[in-house]
Amino acid sequence: MLELDSIFSPEGVLSRHIAGFRVRSQQLEMARAIAETIENRRILVAEAGTGTGKTLAYLVPALLAGGKVIISTGTKTLQDQLFNRDIPAARAALKVPVSVALLKGRANYVCHYHLERCLQDTHLTFVDREEIGYLQLIERYAANSKDGDKSGLREVPENAAVWQLVTSTRDSCLGSDCPNYKQCFVMEARKQALAADIVVVNHHLFFADVMLRDEGLSELLPACNTVIFDEAHQLPETASLFFGESISTGQLLDLARDTKIEALKDARDFLPLPDAIASMDKAARDLRLAIAEENTRIALTEIKRYPNFITALDHLSQQLAELLKLLESQAERAEGLENCRQRAAEHLYLIQRWRDDSEMDGYVRWVEVFHQALQLNATPLSIADIFQKQMTTSLRAWVFTSATLSVKKDFAHYNHEMGLNTAQTASWDSPFDYAKQALLYVPQGLPEPHHKGYTDQVVAAALPVLRASRGRAFFLCTSLRAMQRVHELLQATEGFDFPLLLQGQGSRTYLLDCFREMENAVLIGSQSFWEGVDVRGEALSLVIIDKLPFAPPDDPVLSARIEKMTNEGRNAFMEYQLPRAVINLKQGAGRLIRDETDRGVLMICDPRLITKAYGKQVWQSLPPMKRTRDLAEVEHFFADL
Numbered sequence: 001m002l003e004l005d006s007i008f009s010p011e012g013v014l015s016r017h018i019a020g021f022r023v024r025s026q027q028l029e030m031a032r033a034i035a036e037t038i039e040n041r042r043i044l045v046a047e048a049g050t051g052t053g054k055t056l057a058y059l060v061p062a063l064l065a066g067g068k069v070i071i072s073t074g075t076k077t078l079q080d081q082l083f084n085r086d087i088p089a090a091r092a093a094l095k096v097p098v099s100v101a102l103l104k105g106r107a108n109y110v111c112h113y114h115l116e117r118c119l120q121d122t123h124l125t126f127v128d129r130e131e132i133g134y135l136q137l138i139e140r141y142a143a144n145s146k147d148g149d150k151s152g153l154r155e156v157p158e159n160a161a162v163w164q165l166v167t168s169t170r171d172s173c174l175g176s177d178c179p180n181y182k183q184c185f186v187m188e189a190r191k192q193a194l195a196a197d198i199v200v201v202n203h204h205l206f207f208a209d210v211m212l213r214d215e216g217l218s219e220l221l222p223a224c225n226t227v228i229f230d231e232a233h234q235l236p237e238t239a240s241l242f243f244g245e246s247i248s249t250g251q252l253l254d255l256a257r258d259t260k261i262e263a264l265k266d267a268r269d270f271l272p273l274p275d276a277i278a279s280m281d282k283a284a285r286d287l288r289l290a291i292a293e294e295n296t297r298i299a300l301t302e303i304k305r306y307p308n309f310i311t312a313l314d315h316l317s318q319q320l321a322e323l324l325k326l327l328e329s330q331a332e333r334a335e336g337l338e339n340c341r342q343r344a345a346e347h348l349y350l351i352q353r354w355r356d357d358s359e360m361d362g363y364v365r366w367v368e369v370f371h372q373a374l375q376l377n378a379t380p381l382s383i384a385d386i387f388q389k390q391m392t393t394s395l396r397a398w399v400f401t402s403a404t405l406s407v408k409k410d411f412a413h414y415n416h417e418m419g420l421n422t423a424q425t426a427s428w429d430s431p432f433d434y435a436k437q438a439l440l441y442v443p444q445g446l447p448e449p450h451h452k453g454y455t456d457q458v459v460a461a462a463l464p465v466l467r468a469s470r471g472r473a474f475f476l477c478t479s480l481r482a483m484q485r486v487h488e489l490l491q492a493t494e495g496f497d498f499p500l501l502l503q504g505q506g507s508r509t510y511l512l513d514c515f516r517e518m519e520n521a522v523l524i525g526s527q528s529f530w531e532g533v534d535v536r537g538e539a540l541s542l543v544i545i546d547k548l549p550f551a552p553p554d555d556p557v558l559s560a561r562i563e564k565m566t567n568e569g570r571n572a573f574m575e576y577q578l579p580r581a582v583i584n585l586k587q588g589a590g591r592l593i594r595d596e597t598d599r600g601v602l603m604i605c606d607p608r609l610i611t612k613a614y615g616k617q618v619w620q621s622l623p624p625m626k627r628t629r630d631l632a633e634v635e636h637f638f639a640d641l
């Protein structure tokens, strides 16, 4: 530990080599705890307030410990930041010869096989000239790029439709049967990950591919001594997603498209196939149309409200079974047809399983309806047992860290949800002086959030504060509907001249760049801006939160979990809903103060913070800001800035 003391000291290597490094006792303590965890192969759940410097606190012991380490982050942006900036800086400062690899999900790499298929069949899938232009750029990029990572080709927008056709999915990848296997970017990235000392992944990849052992990655986790999860508060959500099962009409339409391409190439003489493909394609589209609403989640127990749904699902199963039968007779003609046969069989199996009550004990089944697609989901009621089983396959150190994991330093909720019964826990407060830097304002006179017209009253209460702060605010809403309403009302307010930015009017990066440049804007957002956003300095001086972020109780997964806990005689509100809301709120509130010189006001409009018995637990979980209910005090605060 002496070595860590010297590394993190004012004269240490980090001070000398890393720009902006500040000595913080919390950071050193956290690094010591992580070093011990790695050495003794334990489990540590570590909460580190904003500004602790948790990245270096885990990187330094991980780099020094040797052995193989997987670091998993919440987003691809954070992954790039770690790989391109933080790890090289720490490695250079410590002068340790460790190799590092960056591994993303397969959808991030150009797939030679599907690119070639696509180039041969442009008349089949493209009508759009712009997309054809993109395809040519991708072709050139694939020939010259070393890694095939699509983030390296900025000329083609990330959401361009063509990417879907030139990347692989777990379904559509031919693996070792692929004629392009030797030059494959996905396989090369995986090979490098297997050879490297430190592998940087993201949570989606970790759960989908590493933990569930996708082909080609099965050796990664067993070879690893340490796993570190940054932004670990996101794990329960991600793990639920990947420990569950799902099948979407989008996958079935992809299957229809790929089968059509493969059939044209290798089974042109087999006449029944095109009709069967078209019938299955239509049946998948009809299933989506069986529910008129969009962006909604419906529990299986509620599905009787949609009388056409079950008929459409039965019809889709029949058409898929028919297609499978035909593919079975043709599969041996080419590896592409064999891949389509396997996919048809797996999709059919998943649909049949989803329908079968006896198979789905311990899962909640539900339907998610998007604009163009519909997905059947089965989500485990609890991920604790599944995760625990995966963790205990071999002995290694596990570190879970984030700025928001506990409720008043109590980790029971998180540990219970993740099955971390034997974990040690630790919490380090932010080094910032919140009492001086920030003010928590809860306005008076607002009704309860279920009150009709609540959002209008929130906006009325926010207007004088927005004027006092001269814009420079995030207005964070808990629903898209409230977000739209806030935007409408602010836009219609006479004399309110601050520029308004609304989530969805551009990419998140674009909106944040505009926000920083404008210097007096109000950014109205919902979930996208609630976390992972870092705006330092005066550009962001006010964060308004419309109400406490409880998940909607009609959500099928949440309501099934509540019912399960209630049946077990537990208090679902106190043990599950409240801690989740607190962790979310801490994330939203965390946008305000990003360094020692930041100052600002956090306005939480929800009166339940004061009127309900649990409100105290909520505000006591926030950093220790000065609190007020007096608008004049808020105005003074801004006047002083």
Ligand code: SF4
Residues within 6 Å of the ligand: 111, 112, 113, 114, 168, 172, 173, 174, 175, 176, 178, 179, 180, 181, 184, 185, 186, 187
């Ligand atoms: S192995 Fe899979 S990802 Fe790689 S080129 Fe072939 S199909 Fe594409």
